[in-house]
Amino acid sequence: MGDASAATYDHDLEVLVIGAGFSGIYQLYHYRKLGYSVKIFEAENDLGGVCLSRNRTTYPGIRVDMPVPMYEFSLEELWKDWWWTERYPGQKELFAYFAYVNEKLDVKKDVCFGTRVVEAYFNTDENRWIVKAENAMVSIIRRTGLEEKTIDFKGKRVGVIGTGASGVQISQTLGGMAEEHAPEKLIVFQRTPNLALPMRQTKLDRETQEKDKVHYPTLYRRRRQTTAGLHYDRFPKNFFDASPEERLLLLEHLWQTGGFSFLFANFQDVLTNRDANNEVYAFWRQKVWERLKNPDLREKLAPTVPPHPLGAKRSSLEQNYYDVFNNANVQLVDTLSCPIEEITPQGVKTADGVEYELDLIVLATGYRWAIHGVDGTTIKDKWKEGVYTYLGLTCAGFPNLFFVFGPHGPTAVCSGPTCAETEGEWIISCIKSLRENNMTRIEATREAEINWRQQVMDEAAARLFSTAKSWYMGANIPGKAVEILMYTGGAAKYTRICNEVAEKGYEGFIISKV
Ligand SMILES: Cc1cc2nc3c(=O)[nH]c(=O)nc-3n(C[C@H](O)[C@H](O)[C@H](O)COP(=O)(O)OP(=O)(O)OC[C@H]3O[C@@H](n4cnc5c(N)ncnc54)[C@H](O)[C@@H]3O)c2cc1C
Missing domain, CATH: 3.50.50.60 (FAD/NAD(P)-binding domain)
Structure with missing residues (x-):
């Protein structure tokens, strides 16, 4: 099954979809059914979108934060024969999932890969977009640019700058490596602590999923009716209307359940009432402190005074993130009190003049993206x-x-x-x-x-x-x-x-x- 080529489609389309991630594939699926002439232009070389593009986003420990069956299409023709091996799938399994989606829906025949839309103008005489695309160059520089397979961390001095979602996943993976593969030193440069929540990752077998699939239609209907597009919603009570015992019971239950339930199935006012949020933060902090041996680290990773309300900034899901800081080869550098001044040939230099010598630096600092409107404005x-x-x-x-x-x-x-x-x-x-x-x-x-x-x-x-x-x-x-x-x-x-x-x-x- 050959992929489409951009050059072939320099003629009219009724619908052009840009991007072959979840959104683009879903659009293609429906327009085909409705009989439209439709193609996808995709800058990368495979399906799956931002968290799967092999050339842009890949790093040790990369996985999604949504439990099975939330990070997949709700189309029965897809989920009925697909089996995951982990509750929170990693990138490799997601590659396999999108390959399966292609096998089932024959998506690729309508995707022009390596085709980046660079400019678009609207022709007001014909009510059509004129779209200019070019072949995307494959970049060899990756923002979070290390692949487990190709880079050997053993005995290396590694710096991770950033503690967002990727920073947490990379740090816990590298920091938790068995001694024979582990870096000699892992230094995590943290500006703002990530108020990370327990993932509670588990293996999944086919038998369990077979039983669960009976409920999938209900779960997928439910996820359209909730605040966060998940299968659960906020607890319909304000924090201070509950008794202290009730509060503790719910918080403990959500903590053990794991995932974003601690934010999105919590008392309904946790993201609106600062006092309620502070109480939930205190519970979270206590849980984190119990896992950290060093009082200084406790204060840096889970400060007494909340750096911001829990949930006001994206929390990541973690598995062993806090535990790895107890390891002798893992160090935390607080760049809020002492910012990074320079990346030097030797490593990273902070404002106090200290230079951290590093063999590898992982920039886990995030991801950044001319369509002209009718008056020419972009x-x-x-x-x-x-x-x-x-x-x-x-x-x-x-x-x-x-x-x-x-x-x-x-x-x-x-x-x-x-x-x-x-x-x-x-x-x-x-x-x-x-x-x-x-x-x-x-x-x-x-x-x-x-x-x-x-x-x-x-x-x-x-x-x-x-x-x-x-x-x-x-x-x-x-x-x-x-x-x-x-x-x-x-x-x-x-x-x-x-x-x-x-x-x-x-x-x-x-x-x-x-
Ligand atoms: C590591 C990681 C983990 C994540 N985990 C979760 C999670 O657990 N839960 C969750 O809900 N979300 C998660 N996300 C967010 C994720 O981006 C979305 O859930 C999902 O990818 C959105 O799909 P999409 O199709 O709308 O967009 P995208 O996946 O961003 O797809 C857009 C596509 O458009 C292409 N494109 C962009 N510009 C152009 C152009 N000019 N021309 C041609 N093609 C172009 C891109 O190459 C890309 O393939 C995660 C993201 C990352 C990076």
């Missing part, structure tokens, strides 16, 4: 002073253009596959409705996006997110406006609002034809 320019979208799905001045899992949608506070499906379905039925009504152009009004931006801001103001300096707020990119980038009112409410807009004849949009 999205980047449009968002210079702040993000404006309508429903987190499109924006004024950019007709017939939709995005999934983007800014002003529930995105980072919702499961990726859930967003891919719920937002994706909204877009698909919108495009279908245009065709049924012989319309060729849909564009959000400026007024609608101003109102949506306000709703996004209002939802965030009722929560604790803005109290943390994080990528949720765009605070990780210098020069970018610091403001909430997600709709934080919950995925279920978000979907309801989007559906109401559609039911009201796509309120807030101007629909027309040539």
Whole structure:
């Protein structure tokens, strides 16, 4: 089955999907069924999106934070014959999953790989996008650039800069290696402690999954109705309305359950009431302290005073992250009190003049991405002073253009596959409705996006997110406006609002034809 080639598709398409991750594949699947001419342009060389692109994101210990069966498509034709081996799948297994998706859905025949969209203009005479793509070059420099298979850590002095999701996964993997493979020294450079939660990873066998699959249809329906796009939701009681015994019972239960349940199945006001959040933080801190022998490390990794409310910044899921700091070869350097000044030929130099000699440095500092609107403005320019979208799905001045899992949608506070499906379905039925009504152009009004931006801001103001300096707020990119980038009112409410807009004849949009 040969892959499509970009050169072959320099003719008209009814729908062009950019990106072959969960969102793009889901779009392709449905447009094919509806009989549209559709292709995907994908910059990388395989399916699976950002957490699978072999050339961009790979590091020791890489895995997802959603338990089976949440990080997969809810299509029965896919889940019924697919078996995972771990509750929180790692990258290798996800590669296998997307290969299986391809086997079942024959996705690749409609994907132009190695094809990066670099520019797009809207032709107002024909109501069509003219898209320019080029062959993507495979980069040999990886941001978090080490592969377990190709790099031998044994006896090396390794520095990990950053304690976000990748930093935690890399540190616990390298720090927990058996002596015969372990680095001589692992130095973790931490600016902000990650308030990491227990993953409770387990192996999965086929028999258990066979039994569980009876419940999958219910779970997948449920994940569309919850705050975080998962199969559980907040406990319907405020923290201080519960007795101390009840509080402890729920916190302990969630702690043992593991995963994001500690945030998203907790008392309903934990992300809105600072006092409740402080209590939950104190519980979390105590649990972490019990695992750390050194009092100084306790204070650095789980400070007495919360660095920010729990959940206001992305917590990672960890397996043995805190335990590895008890190992003699693992050291933590606090770069908040003493920032990194320079990467030197020998290693890393901090502001106090200390130079840490390192053989390998892992930059676990995160990931960063010209579409011209009708007046020639690019999205980047449009968002210079702040993000404006309508429903987190499109924006004024950019007709017939939709995005999934983007800014002003529930995105980072919702499961990726859930967003891919719920937002994706909204877009698909919108495009279908245009065709049924012989319309060729849909564009959000400026007024609608101003109102949506306000709703996004209002939802965030009722929560604790803005109290943390994080990528949720765009605070990780210098020069970018610091403001909430997600709709934080919950995925279920978000979907309801989007559906109401559609039911009201796509309120807030101007629909027309040539
Ligand atoms: C290590 C890691 C772990 C994660 N774990 C979780 C998790 O546990 N739960 C969760 O919900 N989310 C997780 N995520 C977030 C994850 O990004 C989303 O869940 C999911 O990938 C979103 O799918 P998507 O298809 O919308 O976007 P993406 O996966 O980002 O796919 C977008 C695709 O578009 C392509 N592309 C981008 N620009 C262009 C262009 N100009 N031209 C052509 N192609 C382009 C990219 O190459 C990519 O393949 C994780 C991310 C990482 C990196």
